[in-house]
Amino acid sequence: MASRAEDHLQCPTCLEIFKDPVMLPCSHNFCRACVQQWWEHKGDRTCPVYRTEFRSIGLPMNLALKNMCEAFSQASVESDDICSLHKEKLKLFCVDHQELVCLICRDAKIHAGHKFCPFIEVHEDHKDKLQDGLQDAKKRLKDYIETRDNCNEQATYIKIQKLLDKPKLLSGAPLDEVKHVGNLKFSVWERMKEMVSYSPVILDPNTADPDLSLSEDLTSVSHQKEHQRPNNPERIYNDEWLNPNSPA
Incomplete structure (x- = not known):
């Protein structure tokens, strides 16, 4: 259920929970920074989803959506930060089991002899990896959008360019067999006469x-x-x- 709600609270451009969401006249919502970055890249004011062009437009905040995103993020943090068994905060990360544990879980028999590290360290490491992966995904998405737009422009251009006239055959293209093959013996004999002297x-x-x-x-x-x-x-x-x- 939570994953379905999260899908409706994600920006179509950055695929993250909306930050400072704004609504365009076409009823699509985006992060304010994502829309501005899109307009700077394209050079015109269009919708990043359907390419609808707007002549004059502001960026009004979608306050209701912003409140929903903040409430969802807070609930996600609170639910993910509590141990389901002991109702304690998850402050440690079990390296052996690759999971978050609380202080009571650390002393449990199931984690005996395991190696632990602070949750904040693991969070920072995974955050850096996630940011790198996200930047790479954004770059790939940007390249895909540029390629798609170029293909669409080429397709439009092909539809309205004038078709070429029917090509015409040029005379003299086939081999002149009469000149090179006709009366071949006589031609050879004439050439031999030029090389041989008669006495x-x-x-x-x-x-x-x-x-x-x-x-x-x-x-x-x-x-x-x-x-x-x-x-x-x-x-x-x-x-x-x-x-x-x-x-x-």
Whole structure:
């Protein structure tokens, strides 16, 4: 029952019991500091829940809600601070059982040999951890709200932007097969003609005079006496070359 009542007394922004609660024209209640922080962050005066925008607005205190929150907090402190068995204040914390105990519980048999520490020390340690966790949760909530608002703005923008015209196909995109593939043999032959030279006369190195030297392509000849060739039967010797003074 207490948890249900606490849900109705929590601020939707900080998720804590209302502190200095104020009511907006849309009937939603928030902590005064939470509303002011929201307005400073957004730059306009809107409801943090439904984003309803208000042109001119004050922050009137919800006195009835404030009184309910203070009464609930006081009742929670009083009920949580009393031992249910001995009706004594819970001043110690049992480290072994991880629970609050009173002075009578400390001397009970169930806590014999256990380690105790003052309640205020445990309260401060847990308070610091809770504050750290709360700050992290607030940051995550802030990031979530910013991401959600950006997505909503993008969705609105997409609905009213002009659609692009139908794309047109450009000429010349496919491969020009006629140019590159058509009459391929002739094209290769034309390229080969540029690299190969044609000579109608081919010299035979096996029948040339021993003093003649032929080029590598057998199309030209030069006179070199130092060049030696084998005396094979095909080679023709001219006596006039060998003995110019002999009679014809």
